[in-house]
Amino acid sequence: MTRYVMVADLRRCIGCQTCTAACKQANATPPGVQWRRVLDMEVGEYPDVRRVFVPTGCQHCADPPCEWVCPTTATRRRPDGVVQIVYDLCIGCSACAVACPYEARYKVEKREFAFGDQPTADEEMRANDSLIGVATKCTFCADIVDAGVARGLTPGEDPEATPACVNLCISGALAFGDIDDPQSRVSELLRNNKHFRMHEELGTNPGFYYLWDQEPS
Amino acid sequence: MTTTLTGSGAPRLQHNWDSRAACNFIGGGSGTGLLLAAAVAFASGSPYFLAGTLALALIAFGLSMVWLEIGRPLRALNVFFHPQTSWMSREALLALPVLALGTLAVVLDQPFVSLPFQGHLPVAVLASATAILGLGFLYCQARILYASKGVPAWSEPALQPVIIITGLAEGLGLLLMLTALDAQPPVWAVPAAIVALLARAGAWDHYRERLKRRAPAPAIAALNRISVPVHLLGHALPAVLLVCALLVPSAPALAAVAGLALAAVGAWIKFAVVTSAAFTQGFSIPFVPTRGLSHSATL
Numbered sequence: 001m002t003r004y005v006m007v008a009d010l011r012r013c014i015g016c017q018t019c020t021a022a023c024k025q026a027n028a029t030p031p032g033v034q035w036r037r038v039l040d041m042e043v044g045e046y047p048d049v050r051r052v053f054v055p056t057g058c059q060h061c062a063d064p065p066c067e068w069v070c071p072t073t074a075t076r077r078r079p080d081g082v083v084q085i086v087y088d089l090c091i092g093c094s095a096c097a098v099a100c101p102y103e104a105r106y107k108v109e110k111r112e113f114a115f116g117d118q119p120t121a122d123e124e125m126r127a128n129d130s131l132i133g134v135a136t137k138c139t140f141c142a143d144i145v146d147a148g149v150a151r152g153l154t155p156g157e158d159p160e161a162t163p164a165c166v167n168l169c170i171s172g173a174l175a176f177g178d179i180d181d182p183q184s185r186v187s188e189l190l191r192n193n194k195h196f197r198m199h200e201e202l203g204t205n206p207g208f209y210y211l212w213d214q215e216p217s
Numbered sequence: 218m219t220t221t222l223t224g225s226g227a228p229r230l231q232h233n234w235d236s237r238a239a240c241n242f243i244g245g246g247s248g249t250g251l252l253l254a255a256a257v258a259f260a261s262g263s264p265y266f267l268a269g270t271l272a273l274a275l276i277a278f279g280l281s282m283v284w285l286e287i288g289r290p291l292r293a294l295n296v297f298f299h300p301q302t303s304w305m306s307r308e309a310l311l312a313l314p315v316l317a318l319g320t321l322a323v324v325l326d327q328p329f330v331s332l333p334f335q336g337h338l339p340v341a342v343l344a345s346a347t348a349i350l351g352l353g354f355l356y357c358q359a360r361i362l363y364a365s366k367g368v369p370a371w372s373e374p375a376l377q378p379v380i381i382i383t384g385l386a387e388g389l390g391l392l393l394m395l396t397a398l399d400a401q402p403p404v405w406a407v408p409a410a411i412v413a414l415l416a417r418a419g420a421w422d423h424y425r426e427r428l429k430r431r432a433p434a435p436a437i438a439a440l441n442r443i444s445v446p447v448h449l450l451g452h453a454l455p456a457v458l459l460v461c462a463l464l465v466p467s468a469p470a471l472a473a474v475a476g477l478a479l480a481a482v483g484a485w486i487k488f489a490v491v492t493s494a495a496f497t498q499g500f501s502i503p504f505v506p507t508r509g510l511s512h513s514a515t516l
Contacts, residue, residue, distance in 0.1 A: 009506075010502075010505075010506035011506040011507065011508055039225045039226040039500055040225050041225060041226045041500070041502075043502070043505050044505075050505050052502065052505055052506065054226065054500065054502065056500065065364065065366045065367075067302075068302040068303065068364065069302075069303055069304070069305065069361075069364045069365070070299055070303060071295070071296045071297075071298065071299050071303040071305040071306040071309065072292075072295040072296060072298045072299060073298045073299045074295075089292075089295055089298070090288075090289065090292075090295075091287050091288065091289045091290075091292045091293060091295050091296060092287045092288020092289045093283070093286075093287045093288075093296070093305065094233035094234060094286075094287075094288075095303070095305050095361070095364075095365075097231070097233040097367070098231060098233050098234055098365040098367050098368050098371070098495075099364055099365050099366050099367055100366070100367045101366050101367050101497075101498060102367075102500075103229075103367065103497055105233075107233065107288055109288060132288070133287075133288025133289045134288055134289060194504070196502065196503050196504060198500060198501070198502070199498070199501070202366055204366075210502065211506075212502075212504040212505065212506045212507065213504070213506070213507045214507075
């Protein structure tokens with residue numbers, strides 16, 4: 001079996017938001033929509049306060065609450081673990097958005113542009129009306145991954161089969177791959193580092209891991 | 218051990234569901250509660266026509282508000298595709314027979330035109346079936362909120378009895394108002410309303426108590442702000458009026474005002490839960506990253 005997951009090394013992330021920009025460029029998301037974003041957090045109390053950057057987005061849960069609640073079957077989990085939305089089925093009820101513990105889903109009611117009332121040339125060229133009025137979210141760049149796999153490439157290793165945010169991360173904080181493959185980069189990272197997942201207590205079995213310390217050797 | 222963070226990971230008020238969604242829970246709850254009350258009242262001799270009509274109108278109003286909220290209203294029929302796990306699909310599927318059977322019962326009970334099959338038994342059967350299906354519809358609404366894991370104030374299990382009991386109390390309140398217009402309320406209605414308001418007061422307090430363990434502070438504060446007026450206007454006032462109505466049966470206005478308070482405060486509770494208390498849980502991490510010298514940093 002294959003289960004694609006993402007790994008974020010919190011020790012490496014510097015909060016540069018390059019992943020956010022890469023995602024927006026790759027997916028042409030409108031203003032205010034960030035399928036990949038980096039939370040800028042303060043942890044602790046004075047005088048022991050730390051700043052932590054936490055990349056987040058759809059966690060591609062193995063037991064996704066968004067899928068259970070979707071009344072249309074638009075949200076569905078692929079066998080490789082990618083949670084996807086069939087935009088032509090979605091009615092935009094937002095039940096998935098309120099079911100998601102990770103605030104990963106967005107819905108825009110009308111076309112919006114980054115600069116004023118008129119689209120830029122890129123926005124005009126890449127406008128996609130099928131994304132208006134429906135739920136949208138991170139897809140793990142499934143189209144890129146699928147195309148790469150079809151060409152015999154390895155997701156997480158070959159850039160042409162890897163999500164844009166991982167490819168563009170300047171500090172090497174993000175990794176992607178098949179957690180069921182013990183030889184994959186993500187499996188190696190998880191073996192060698194202490195890690196956790198967000199809101200694990202909710203039982204969603206997220207596919208997004210955070211590294212925070214080395215495993216003792 | 219988990220630490221909730223401040224800054225961009227803090228809980229925020231969700232805006233995916235707004236007052237239109239709240240109207241569905243208000244209309245659906247009071248409508249199905251009234252369907253049940255009207256069916257029982259019909260069995261005890263009260264007409265079904267007016268109460269049944271109002272109940273169906275409330276349910277239809279709530280559903281139409283949801284229809285206005287969805288992003289792709291022309292695809293609304295897709296809502297029926299996933300009854301295997303989606304309580305929203307189940308709610309929609311139940312709405313069809315509720316509205317169809319309820320309308321049939323109302324038509325057969327209307328006093329204006331003579332129709333075949335009119336009579337007590339057909340209306341009683343149809344009203345009872347509608348009431349039972351309506352209870353299913355109300356349960357679906359409670360489960361829709363419970364399934365919303367992103368909003369702790371909704372996914373708290375103790376909200377389910379609040380939604381169900383509030384719906385029943387609102388229905389009884391509306392029945393008291395309607396029957397007081399031209400006659401005495403059914404003899405069972407006032408004691409039933411007293412039980413319902415006591416149950417609602419208990420469920421409301423239990424829910425808020427449970428919420429303290431898991432909900433973000435702004436959500437708890439939003440509900441605390443309305444709690445005293447909810448108890449005064451929605452429980453204490455109608456309780457006094459209903460006791461007076463028991464003692465002075467010749468003054469149905471007392472029961473009508475109590476019914477109005479029961480219904481209005483029930484709507485207020487649901488509006489506040491769906492709109493003001495709907496904070497996300499935000500983000501939390503159990504560990505912070507170790508940087509520089511290797512040392513364990515556990516929160």
